[in-house]
Amino acid sequence: MALTLMVAAGLALALWGGKGSAWARTSDGLELLYPHFPPAAEPGTSWQMMIARVLLPVVALYATLRFVVSFYTQRLRLFRLGERFEPLGFCDGSGSLGHRTAAILRK
Numbered sequence: 406m407a408l409t410l411m412v413a414a415g416l417a418l419a420l421w422g423g424k425g426s427a428w429a430r431t432s433d434g435l436e437l438l439y440p441h442f443p444p445a446a447e448p449g450t451s452w453q454m455m456i457a458r459v460l461l462p463v464v465a466l467y468a469t470l471r472f473v474v475s476f477y478t479q480r481l482r483l484f485r486l487g488e489r490f491e492p493l494g495f496c497d498g499s500g501s502l503g504h505r506t507a508a509i510l511r512k
Contacts (some may be wrong), residue, residue, distance in 0.1 A: 410437060439466050
């Protein structure tokens with residue numbers, strides 16, 4: 406969670422303190438986060454190349470974010486599972502329950 410907040414803060418600071426147009430600042434911030442994100446394109450670049458330059462790194466960034474979200478979701482589910490069930494009691498083996506449990510475990 407702290408890592409996610411640090412990424413959001415870093416992107417906000419890059420947008421706030423960057424130079425150039427809004428797209429150039431966004432691009433610079435994303436390039437800090439994910440180095441394969443392309444910098445602002447030169448004037449005269451075709452629209453097809455502009456879309457390809459943005460689309461492919463966005464797919465990789467989406468896959469990375471999806472992995473991070475699934476990681477945190479799995480950790481949260483395990484945490485909730487631990488809270489849902491109470492710990493099981495152990496038997497000392499001196500009663501009939503203990504003898505039956507030992508017999509089952511021996512098989």
